Amino acid sequence: MNVTKPLALAATALLLATGAAWAQSSEVRIGVALEPPALDPTAGAAEAIDVVVYQNIFEGLTRIDQNGAVQPGLAESWEIAEDGLTYTFSLHEGITFHDGTGFDAEDVKFTFDRILAEDSVNAQKALYEPIAAVNVVDPQTVEFQLSRPDGLFLFNLGRGDAVIVAPESADNNASEPIGTGPFAFVQWDRGSRVILERYEPYWGEAPALTKATYLFISDTATLTNALLAGDVDGTNNFAPEALAVFENNPQFKVLVGSTEGETILGTNNAKEPFSDLRVRQAMAHALNRQEIIDGATYGYGVPIGSHFAPHHPYYLDLTGTYPYDPDAAKALLAEAGYPDGFSATLKLPPVAYARLSGQIIASQFAQVGIKLELISMEWAQWLEDVLGNKDFDLTIVAHVEPFDIGIYADPNYYFGYDNPDVQALNETLNATIDEGERQRIAQEVQTIIAEDAVNGYLFELAQTGVWNAKLDGMWQNAPIEGVVLRDIHWVE
């Protein structure tokens, strides 16, 4: 009797242990650095929101795949009128929201009316302003009328900002998101984790995972320990300085891919001495990109010569426009009237890539006579000073929106670049649907802003994921913000 009881306990424990191991094969725990402030992707710009919900809980009419291409989403097909002003979408049948209500064309209309409303708080409202009207043709068909052609329209429909929400639940999506995606929201222990479960009535192909937990771990050392101890199964973007811990460990795989984050030395073009092209050219010549990439991203960044992602089909390699040449930089400075250089401030937001790049650039600029004062600030202050009041000389920031070259056509944007040629080209680009023509124009804009040295073009941020070696199906690249669970599965 005395012997059998412990034995029985041990057997139960063993069963439980194997049960746990077996259950794990359809569950995943993902560690992410930032907790989303809310879970409604249509009312906030935080990447952390999309990391949890994009294509997992919520879906749009189209979706972006891991190569950045547009795929059908809730709309199975569409027709574009010849003038490029009318898009007619055929919606999939039998789609339900996680609360059981049906999805139809009315929900699409509601979603876009909400985005375009006067009191809309959609972070990307401007992207959808070409939409003049959304008409419900029948429950399975919806028609978009545009006021002008928009070459990026289908891509923009696939963004997290344009996921379809239901009128019954939209107001509660911030804390209790209800969408049409393959995973339904279960619970959010604020400050700790979000749990999603596979939505069995999902209209599309069922994902392999039955459950996904996002754990919010902001400290790199802590996340390292959690990965090593097996408390989390992976993370989509790990601090590059600590990647070495996992690189030669067979229990983990490190996925290095690209993102949409062009890291630039933001330059106040509206302010002396940066309004002088020669000064900006001199700064471009003074930058040693490889040194910055090695020092600030531990070698994981990809050099860029303009404001465009290297993995994009329209990308043009312009890194050779102003090669590293301190002598040329000094000569240009002298020509511009600064033979002894000048002093300027460099305002740095609280991200490692900016703080580290800042120090390296300060030493590179010192070699040509430009003395930089480094000012570290918090995000909120940076947003107010640099982005809001344009009270800055130089700054370092990564622009993470996909295909965002259009910011160079806005003279009121923080770097104050006012070039009518670029503005005209951007308008043509927006109105062009033909791929070849779009590519030609996009490349022309890339070239102009590279030659104008509007900003210092440093590198494209890398995505450096660390995952359990037995997990498969994660996106290596991040053409859009999100951690898409759809294809993730365990392999033995």
Added chain:
Amino acid sequence: MLPKRATNAMRHLPPCGGGREGGQPRPGFPVTLFILRRLLTFAATLFVAALIIFILLDLLPGDPARFILGINASEASVAALRTQMGLDAPAHERFFGWIAGMVRGDFGISATQRVAIGGLIAERMAVTLPLTMMAMVLSMLIGLPLGIVAAMRRGKPADTGLMILAQTGIAIPNFWFGMLLTLVFAVALRWLPTGGFTPWHENPGAAFRGLILPGLALALPQASILARVMRTALVDVTGQDFIRTARAKGLTRSEAIWRHGLRNAFLPVLTILGLQFAFLIAGTIIVENVFYLPGLGRLIFTAVSERDLTLVRSATIVLVLAVTATMFITDLLYTLVDPRLRRQNA
């Protein structure tokens, strides 16, 4: 003589003790006055703290609406959100609106999370309060015996060794100690989780396990301080006349210390314990980040970096409240430990 005794008893004994002598009912107003005065001071402290917190946070640069919508959002969207969050109203209206709300028990809506702050804080308290208590208990369990042992072995190698240990404990930052604990007990031995928190109602055992390492990390510096204070206090007491008298009556040295010394040495220790609560609460901000615990410290940390000012100020006020209340309780405990404080005025 009688009236004097009565009023003094009123002032210094708990209200229930008032009817102890004689059967006649005592007038209740001096006690009420005493409590009223304390409550008024309490309220005034909170009001001044609220005013300072509000002004300081209002002076901070940074627009919460812009923070939420990011660098590509249009001015119109940001303005719409600012109106929705009530940031347009003048400062005094927002201040008194906030105070009036708190009096009603309504702490407002978090700017970034869009949920009621009262609920958020209550949720986080379910982690931070047990964590602080655990750290408090652990620091006493570790610190007090060590301090007593050191005092008993004064001048001997054990004393020196323990005091060097205590000095090291004070010098080690608790986040670093936390990481060492994780490496040993979570990564290498896998006895405990590296962090995170399972809610109490889901699995109380797992919730408790999750608090052990962070509790230890928080407790270590406090235990070291306690050990030093305990030792010094006990050493002081051992030199006093009543211990000598006890020895003269035939008690051994350790018997005299156990029976008469400890209780007397406990006064300075109690003072330190009261102060420690404030330190522990502050310490949770760092330790909760290291162990990714969903506590109040981490809530404040995130709220500050996200410019969620409504949340920061309400959470800060709750902390002020907690610390002030602890001070008050410490004062009451004094009179329990030291009968002289009760007798003095009798």
